[in-house]
Amino acid sequence: MPNHLVLIGGGHSHVEVLRQFALKPLPDTRLTLICQTAHTPYSGMLPGYVAGHYRYEQVHIDLRPLAKAAGAEFYETAANGIDRAKQAVHTEQHPPLHYDQLSINIGSTPNLADASGAREHAIAVKPIRDFNQRWLNLLERIKAAPAPMHIAVVGGGAGGIELLLAMQYRLAPYQPRFSLWTRGAKILPTHNTAVQKKFMQVLQARGVEVHCQAPVSAVNSSGLITADTQHHTADEVIWVTRASGADWLKQTGLALDQNGFIEVADTLQTRTDPSIFAAGDVASMLNYPLEKSGVVAVRQAPILAHNLRSALNGQPLKPYRPQRHWLALISTGDPYAVASRGPFTASGRWLWHYKDWIDRRFMRRYN
Ligand SMILES: Cc1cc2nc3c(=O)[nH]c(=O)nc-3n(C[C@H](O)[C@H](O)[C@H](O)COP(=O)(O)OP(=O)(O)OC[C@H]3O[C@@H](n4cnc5c(N)ncnc54)[C@H](O)[C@@H]3O)c2cc1C
CATH class of the missing domain: 3.50.50.60 (FAD/NAD(P)-binding domain)
Known part of the structure; x- marks a missing residue:
């Protein structure tokens, strides 16, 4: 056998x-x-x-x-x-x-158990395979809404910020309001200060309200509640926090x-x-x-x-030795990206095109 x-x-x-x-x-x-x-x-x-x-x-x-x-x-x-x-x-x-x-x-899988009501009322990005349908449903709701909606994104890491900026770019004709909620003192906590600063500038320039040190403890049909028991209204809550x-x-x-x-x-x-x-x-x-x-x-x-x-x-196995730093290319919704690797940072349209080239090359290997 x-x-x-x-x-x-x-x-x-x-x-x-x-x-x-x-x-x-x-x-x-x-x-x-x-x-x-x-x-x-x-x-x-x-x-x-x-x-x-x-x-x-x-x-x-x-x-x-x-x-x-x-x-x-x-x-x-x-x-x-x-x-x-x-x-x-x-x-x-x-x-x-x-x-x-x-x-x-x-x-x-998403850590929805962290906040009561999140399972029922928030849109989880993870698992990513299910996100497509949730995103298409959200698009329909936004298109059908009689007035611009308020979309709250929970999670201040690269996934949350990239997704927020991508949604904002796509939804520009419907002019929704966006807010970002994160428990940390800063956004992008695993990236260097220059990258954090760059994204704060981008978010502010695009009118996104950024709430740091604001852990979300509950989500309900009218918005979210932060750990200080304040209720904040939102039409949609997108959940992009650390998963389990x-x-x-x-x-x-x-x-x-x-x-x-x-x-x-x-x-x-x-x-x-x-x-x-x-x-x-x-x-x-x-x-x-x-x-x-x-x-x-x-x-x-x-x-x-x-x-x-x-x-x-029955042959010997090899160890996986991770690099200490690797290059992250984080896009800003429009064809523009910020590079982050350890203490290094750079940004520009050319980086988006570089990322696009890397990503398409990756996909060609499998499709
Ligand atoms: C919005 C967003 C943007 C991101 N952007 C980046 C980025 O630009 N660069 C980056 O490096 N990381 C990014 N990440 C992180 C990245 O998504 C994950 O780290 C990555 O997908 C993990 O890959 P994986 O192979 O472990 O699992 P996945 O890519 O999640 O694949 C898991 C697979 O297993 C299948 N599966 C799951 N459960 C079962 C089961 N019980 N039985 C059978 N099959 C199952 C799924 O259908 C899927 O095919 C992003 C995350 C988010 C949320």
Whole structure:
């Protein structure tokens, strides 16, 4: 019987794993991809899609041809459990699937439990795969509204700010009012001061109200409530805060960090079970506290592919060593971007075109 390698999730790491297995097939191995959607979004281009620079198909990877090229069976369903004693993955639609080796790349889920009412009244960006429909519904509501709406975005990181500016650019004909709410003393806390200053200038120039040190404790049908018990009216609340691991991971017996992400060693093997690997947002590296970012998931992919192959062949595994700083290109809605890497910053239209070139090149590898 050939070994069975099962990949759960079609995230940024697994698309590259599939591409590498397509280029160099795994001998004597059955390969299966389980993913709840056939189209996986590329996060780097999501704000550009919202801004209207890209069409849906330009920012999504179709997993079916990719899986086929890699010789993988594709199960379009969600995994919802792992029976480690029986080495079986449970899914929503199929009988338990036996594995010899498993890899998990399922991203993160929003921390809506942090604020009461957020689950019912806020629009969560994560999981990104569901965001498209929520965004299209929001567009319809804004177009149909008799007066300009007030949109509150909760989350002062790059994801929240990029998304706010992208929405503002796209919705300019409807002139909505925007506000940004963040618990931190500054926006973009993981970026340097020059980047923070640049984005404060952009937000102020575009009339966005920025509320720092304003943790949101509740959301209701008429707006949001901050920790100081003040109610602030808003027509729509968009939730882009720090996310956590999927709930079902808690029942797998795999060691999780305080945010529910799977703890992994440098080889991307889980701390608990060397036959299970994890990469991308869902993985929490024991030796490196890393920001959740598509870039990390992409960078981990070649090591993950190598290690999955080596583990099946009984060969030594390689460690993933993250860079201390990596380049983030954060767009401002219009074709303009700000570069941030450690203490370095730069901005301009040319950076947006550079980002566009990088992103399109990335997508060409998979579509
Ligand atoms: C608005 C916004 C903009 C962002 N922009 C950037 C950016 O420009 N650059 C950057 O580096 N990062 C960006 N990020 C962060 C980035 O989105 C994440 O870090 C990245 O998507 C994580 O990749 P991943 O491969 O771990 O998971 P994901 O990209 O989330 O992929 C997970 C996959 O697993 C599937 N899946 C999930 N659960 C299951 C299940 N139970 N069973 C089967 N399949 C499942 C999903 O359908 C999906 O295909 C942004 C985030 C936001 C919110």
